[in-house]
Amino acid sequence: MGVTEKPNYTVEESHHGSGPIVWASIIATTCVLLFLFQKILWLVVPFLLALIIYYMLYPPMQGLIYRGMNRNTAAGLVTLAFLLVLLVVGVALAPWIGGKVAVWQEIVGSYIQGGLKLLDRSLRALEANWSTLARARLADTAAERFTSSADRVVDHIEPIAIGIMAWAPSLMLAPFLAFFFLRDGRRFQRFLGSAVPNAFFEKTLYLLYEIDRTSRAYFQGLIRLTVLDTLTLAAGLWLLGIPGPFALGLICAVLAWIPYVGSILGGLLVVLVAATDFPDTPGMAYWAIALFGAVRLLDDFVYMPLTVGKSLELHPLVTVLMIFVGGAVAGVPGLMLVLPVLGVVMVIGETIGVIVTDPRLMARHRHALALRRNQASNDL
Amino acid sequence: MVKLFRPKKTTPRLERLHSLSLFVDLRPSELEIVDGLVHEREYLAGEVIFDEGEEGQAIYIVASGDVLICRQGQSEAGRVAQLGPGTFFGELALLDDSPRSAQARAATACQLIVFFRDDFVGLLDTHARIASKISRQLARHLGARMRVMAMAAGAYQHM
Numbered sequence: 303m304g305v306t307e308k309p310n311y312t313v314e315e316s317h318h319g320s321g322p323i324v325w326a327s328i329i330a331t332t333c334v335l336l337f338l339f340q341k342i343l344w345l346v347v348p349f350l351l352a353l354i355i356y357y358m359l360y361p362p363m364q365g366l367i368y369r370g371m372n373r374n375t376a377a378g379l380v381t382l383a384f385l386l387v388l389l390v391v392g393v394a395l396a397p398w399i400g401g402k403v404a405v406w407q408e409i410v411g412s413y414i415q416g417g418l419k420l421l422d423r424s425l426r427a428l429e430a431n432w433s434t435l436a437r438a439r440l441a442d443t444a445a446e447r448f449t450s451s452a453d454r455v456v457d458h459i460e461p462i463a464i465g466i467m468a469w470a471p472s473l474m475l476a477p478f479l480a481f482f483f484l485r486d487g488r489r490f491q492r493f494l495g496s497a498v499p500n501a502f503f504e505k506t507l508y509l510l511y512e513i514d515r516t517s518r519a520y521f522q523g524l525i526r527l528t529v530l531d532t533l534t535l536a537a538g539l540w541l542l543g544i545p546g547p548f549a550l551g552l553i554c555a556v557l558a559w560i561p562y563v564g565s566i567l568g569g570l571l572v573v574l575v576a577a578t579d580f581p582d583t584p585g586m587a588y589w590a591i592a593l594f595g596a597v598r599l600l601d602d603f604v605y606m607p608l609t610v611g612k613s614l615e616l617h618p619l620v621t622v623l624m625i626f627v628g629g630a631v632a633g634v635p636g637l638m639l640v641l642p643v644l645g646v647v648m649v650i651g652e653t654i655g656v657i658v659t660d661p662r663l664m665a666r667h668r669h670a671l672a673l674r675r676n677q678a679s680n681d682l
Numbered sequence: 683m684v685k686l687f688r689p690k691k692t693t694p695r696l697e698r699l700h701s702l703s704l705f706v707d708l709r710p711s712e713l714e715i716v717d718g719l720v721h722e723r724e725y726l727a728g729e730v731i732f733d734e735g736e737e738g739q740a741i742y743i744v745a746s747g748d749v750l751i752c753r754q755g756q757s758e759a760g761r762v763a764q765l766g767p768g769t770f771f772g773e774l775a776l777l778d779d780s781p782r783s784a785q786a787r788a789a790t791a792c793q794l795i796v797f798f799r800d801d802f803v804g805l806l807d808t809h810a811r812i813a814s815k816i817s818r819q820l821a822r823h824l825g826a827r828m829r830v831m832a833m834a835a836g837a838y839q840h841m
Contacts, residue, residue, distance in 0.1 A: 361808070364715075364808050364809075367711075367714070367715055367718075369711075372714070373714075373718065488718045488719070492721055495721050496721075496722075500723055500725060500729060500731075501730075503721075503723060503796070504732065504736075504738075504739040504740055505739075507721070507739060507740060507796075507798045507800075508739050508798075508800075511798065511800040511801075515800075662733065666730050666733075669729070669730065670726070670729050670730075673726045673727075673728055673729055674726060677726060
C-alpha cells in the first residue's frame, strides 16, 4: 500500500488545539451541567462513587473473565465480594465504634473548648496591643457568641444524623450502579458506537476511549493527590510533635476532596487538636495554621494541577479558574464536580469541533446517505 | 465453583471470530474477551471506509463481502487489492499513528469487524497472551506482504 503523494484527509485533532468558540462552548456547557447536576445530587454522587468502585473492580473482573468465567458471572462475583468486604469491615468496626462513641463525644467537647480557649487568648493578646480592639471588647463578644454556639452543637447533631440517613438509600445505589457498569459497560459503548454514522465511526471510538481514559485518570489523580496530601501533612504534623499525625493527615486529605470548604474544615481540625493538646503553647497552634496554609497552597497550585489537572491534560491556570467558576455556579457540589465534568465535556467538545469542521468527513457522510437513499428507492 | 472455570463452550459468534485469520490462534475464553472489544459495521457498495492520509485508529477485518484498497479516489486505475471474507486491512494502525497509506472502499455490501487500537493496547497491558497471539498473526501477515513486495521488486529488476 505504498503511495508517494499522500493527500491530507486526517481526522486527528488539530495540533493547534481548539479555537475560542469551541472553548467558550465547553466552558458554557460545563457550567450548565454543573447547575443541573446540583439539582440531582442524589443521583450524581452515587454515580461518581459507582465510577470509583467500577475502576477498582474492573481489573479483578477481567482476571476472572480471562480464567474462563463469563462477564455476567464475573461482574456479579466481584461486586458481591466488594459488598462482603464492606459488610465484614462494617461488622468488625461497629462494636469498636459503639464503644468509642462516648469517648469521642468527650474528645470532641474538649477539642472545641481547646479551640475556644486559643481564640480567647489570641483576641485578648490583640486587645492588649491595640486599644481600638480593646474598646470594641472583641474578646468578650466573641467568647459570648462562640460559647453559646458550642452549647448548641448538640442541636446540630440531629439534623446531620437525619441528613446522613436520608442520603443512605441513594448511596446504596453506588454498588448497584457499579455492577451494571461492569456487566454492561462494553455493551453500552458498542450501542453508542452503533448509533454513529460510518463516516464518523473511528473518531467516535476514539472519543469514547478518551472519555474512559479521562475518567480513569481523574479518579487515579484524586487518589494520588490524597496520598501526597496525607504524606506532606503527616510529615509536617510529626515534625511539630502533634499526636496522631498520619490519621490527622489522612482525614484532612479526604476532606480536601471538597475544594476550599473541605480544606477549611481540615485546617480547623488540626488547629483544634494543636490548641487542646498543647494548651500552654499557643505557638503550636499558630505553627499548625502555618503548616496547613502551606500545604493548601502546595495542594491547590502544585499538587492538584500536577495530579488531577495533569491527568485531565488541563492547563494549571484553567484548572484553578474553573474551580472558582464551579464554586460560583453550583456551590460546594460545583467545586467537587467541576474538574471531572470539564474533562469529559472538553473531550466531547473538541472531538465534535473537529468532526463538524472537517469537510471530508461531512462529504463522506453525505455520500453514504445518498447511497442508502438510492438503495432504499432503487426498485420503486 | 469449579464449573465456573471449566473450558468455555464456543458459540456461533465466537466460531465466526475464530474463522478470521487474525484470531485463529485464540481459545474460546480468549475469543470471548476479544468479542467484548470488537465492533461490527455494515457498509454499502461504494461507501468509503477510510481515506488515504487519514490517521488510522483501527484495524478492519472483513466478515462478509469484498473491500477494495486503492489510491485515493482512483478505484479502477489506482486499484491495489481486493480483499474477501476473513482477511484484514489497516493493520498498521494497531502498531503506530501513521496515516492510512491507501483508500479503502466497500466493493460490495459488506460487514466489517473493527478492532480499535486503544483496545489492542489495553489488551497488551491486561491480557498479554491474547495480544501476543494477535501480534504473531499480524507479524506473519506483514512478513508475507514483505515477501510479495520483495518478489515484485526482484521481478521488476529482471525485466
